[in-house]
Amino acid sequence: VIETIALYVHVPYCRSICPYCDFDRQTRGIDAIPRYVEALCAEIATLPFDAVHSIFFGGGTPSLLSSSQVGDVLAVARQALNVTADCEVTLEANPGECSVDYLGGLGDVGVNRLSIGVQCLDDPTLRLLGRRHTADDARRAVASARAAGFQNLSIDLMLGLPGSTVASWSTTLDRAIDLAPNHISAYILTVDERVPMGRDVAAGRLSLPADDDVADQYEVTRAKLAGAGFEHYEVSNWAQPGMASRHNLTYWRDGSYHGVGAGAVGWIGGVRKKNTPSPTRYMRGVAAGRVETVEFERPDHGTRVTDAFALGMRLREGIDLAEFSYRYGLDLSAALGSELEDLRVAGVLEVREGQLRIADRSITVLSEVLVNLTPALARAAASVDARSDQLAQT
Ligand code: SF4
Numbered sequence: 001v002i003e004t005i006a007l008y009v010h011v012p013y014c015r016s017i018c019p020y021c022d023f024d025r026q027t028r029g030i031d032a033i034p035r036y037v038e039a040l041c042a043e044i045a046t047l048p049f050d051a052v053h054s055i056f057f058g059g060g061t062p063s064l065l066s067s068s069q070v071g072d073v074l075a076v077a078r079q080a081l082n083v084t085a086d087c088e089v090t091l092e093a094n095p096g097e098c099s100v101d102y103l104g105g106l107g108d109v110g111v112n113r114l115s116i117g118v119q120c121l122d123d124p125t126l127r128l129l130g131r132r133h134t135a136d137d138a139r140r141a142v143a144s145a146r147a148a149g150f151q152n153l154s155i156d157l158m159l160g161l162p163g164s165t166v167a168s169w170s171t172t173l174d175r176a177i178d179l180a181p182n183h184i185s186a187y188i189l190t191v192d193e194r195v196p197m198g199r200d201v202a203a204g205r206l207s208l209p210a211d212d213d214v215a216d217q218y219e220v221t222r223a224k225l226a227g228a229g230f231e232h233y234e235v236s237n238w239a240q241p242g243m244a245s246r247h248n249l250t251y252w253r254d255g256s257y258h259g260v261g262a263g264a265v266g267w268i269g270g271v272r273k274k275n276t277p278s279p280t281r282y283m284r285g286v287a288a289g290r291v292e293t294v295e296f297e298r299p300d301h302g303t304r305v306t307d308a309f310a311l312g313m314r315l316r317e318g319i320d321l322a323e324f325s326y327r328y329g330l331d332l333s334a335a336l337g338s339e340l341e342d343l344r345v346a347g348v349l350e351v352r353e354g355q356l357r358i359a360d361r362s363i364t365v366l367s368e369v370l371v372n373l374t375p376a377l378a379r380a381a382a383s384v385d386a387r388s389d390q391l392a393q394t
Contacts, residue, residue, distance in 0.1 A: 004053040004084060005268070006250040009040060009073060010261030011062040012279055018130040019196040020189060024263030024277040025060040036262075036279055037069045039286040041076040043260045046291075050258070052081045054088040054247035057111075063093035067105025074110045088246040090115055090154075095133040098141035103148035113152040113245075114145050115185075121175040122168070125161055135175075142179045152243060154183035159221060160214040161189055162197075162206050169217045170224065177228045182243040186221050187236045188214055215364045222360070235314045235363055252315050254308040254327075271298050302381035305330055309377055310370050318350075318357025328381075332356060335380030336373055343369065 013033060014025045029036075055077060057070065065073075070091065077083055090113040091106060098116065106114075120126060121135040133141075138155075145153050157176055159169055176184060189208070191198040200206040209217070222232060230238035234252060237245065250257055259266040263277035274295035276282050285292035299307070305328050312319035325331050333340060333351075340356075343349040348362045348369060358366050 003256065004051040005255065006054045006056065006247050006257035007044075007047075007052050007077060007081065008247075008257055008259040008261075008264055008266075009044075009055065009057045009062075010259065010264040010275075011036075011057060011059040011065060012262045012277070013064050014059070014061045015064070016130065016132060019200075020129065020191050020198070022192045022195050023060065026279070029279055030064065032279065032283070033064060033069070035283055037065065037072060039283045040073050040261055042286045043291055044073065044076045045080050047080055047258055047260075049080070049082055050256075052077070052083045052087060054090070054245075054250060055083070056089075056247040057091040059092055061094055061097075062091050063097040063102075067102060067109055070106060070111060071109030088113055088152075090245070090247055092117060092156075093141070095138040095141035098137075098144045100144045100147045103144050103150065107149050112150070113154065114150050115154040115156060115183075116141050116145065116181075118142075118155040118176065118179075119158050120161060121172050125163065128162060129158075139179065142181065152183070153181050154185060154245070155179065155181045157184060157186045158189045159186055159217045160209055162201075162208055164209055164217065166213065166216045166220055170220055173221060173224045177224065183237070183239045183245065184225060184230060185237050186225075188218065218364055222363075232316050234316065235366065249315075252311045254311055265295075270304070271296070301328075301385045302378045304328065305381040306374050306377050309373075313356075313358055313366060313370065316357065318355040321351075321354050321356055329384050330377075330380055332377075336376050339373055339376050343373075 010024070012025050013030045013036075014027055015030070017025065017027060055074070057065070057073075062070075074089065089111050091111045092115045093103075094117050103114065116138065118138040119129060119131055121138060123134050126134060142153065142155070155176060157172065191201055191208070193199065193202050197206065201208055225238045226232065229240060231241060231244075232238050233244045234248070237248065239245070249255075256268045257266060258268060259273070259275065262275055262279040262282035264275050266273045272295065273293050276285065276292040276294050281292050308324070308328060309319065309332070312324070319332065321332055340349060344351060347359055348365075350357055350359050358369065362369065
């Protein structure tokens with residue numbers, strides 16, 4: 001079996017910065033996009049000829065690229081890489097940039113999945129979030145995507161927004177379901193204290209709903225989307241049957257991926273690499289024949305195991321215990337011992353048909369569960385390392 005991998009393409013530009021955002025993005029340099037696209041193409045041309053099952057244009061705002069620029073990147077990818085015939089090609093688009101013409105052009109160059117950043121369907125909240133679109137723009141964007149022939153359409157939503165209640169979030173969800181997307185990502189808003197919205201929250205100028213209210217909003221999400229025929233396949237992601245994101249599943253299953261562009265992260269052959277987040281430095285580096293990286297590391301076995309565990313536990317299918325043991329040389333039941341058993345008895349974790357997963361009612365406390373289990377996991381991984389070192393020396 002040939003291992004297929006994913007390709008992530010980062011577009012770090014935005015027309016304006018949303019007050020809650022802490023991604024690698026900037027408003028400066030939008031006029032440099034043609035040069036930036038050339039740099040992306042040049043970096044992709046240096047990649048090894050791997051088989052690629054998904055390509056994802058993320059940002060920032062990838063819909064700032066023209067359809068022919070997206071086409072240029074895809075053309076180079078098809079030359080440099082073994083892009084599979086059924087490759088999933090996603091582009092994240094802002095609702096204000098989704099004319100039928102533009103989206104049709106994206107379809108023509110090979111984009112076959114759109115992820116539209118709807119966020120919410122209520123104008124005052126969209127303004128508070130600093131978004132440039134309205135709820136009507138979002139509805140029009142979805143209609144344009146269908147008119148342009150897209151059959152795989154995802155929308156992004158955010159819950160736990162300032163001023164939101166279970167009732168207001170239920171209304172948003174009903175409106176979102178009415179849009180009939182194939183996939184919905186619904187993320188709980190978290191704000192870092194260093195971004196403007198975080199400073200407003202810290203200073204008491206803005207308040208976020210209490211944790212219990214957010215947990216209730218999350219429960220409503222699960223119930224409503226299940227009722228509307230969506231499968232809950234990852235903590236924050238729901239899909240119609242067969243429409244889960246292949247690209248994002250690669251991350252959660254600890255698969256390999258290349259990341260190209262300023263600030264992009266790649267994970268191949270046990271090496272994690274992050275490109276410089278500065279588009280200027282990135283373009284200069286590529287022009288000189290060497291992409292500047294800010295991280296280049298080979299995590300130790302313990303880190304690999306705990307990272308893979310944390311990612312896999314986000315999946316509703318959970319972690320296949322036998323496969324985990326085969327890939328990482330660690331029997332999770334033995335490694336987590338009584339901690340796992342206690343959480344299982346308490347109904348926080350479940351083990352069914354060889355899959356370990358978080359129980360429905362405990363999804364919102366997954367991060368606490370992971371914090372509690374990580375030390376035991378890291379200890380067990382360290383002892384596996386010590387044993388293999390001994391074997392290597394004998
Ligand atoms: S459009 Fe997206 S990436 Fe750009 S600032 Fe807003 S949230 Fe951040």
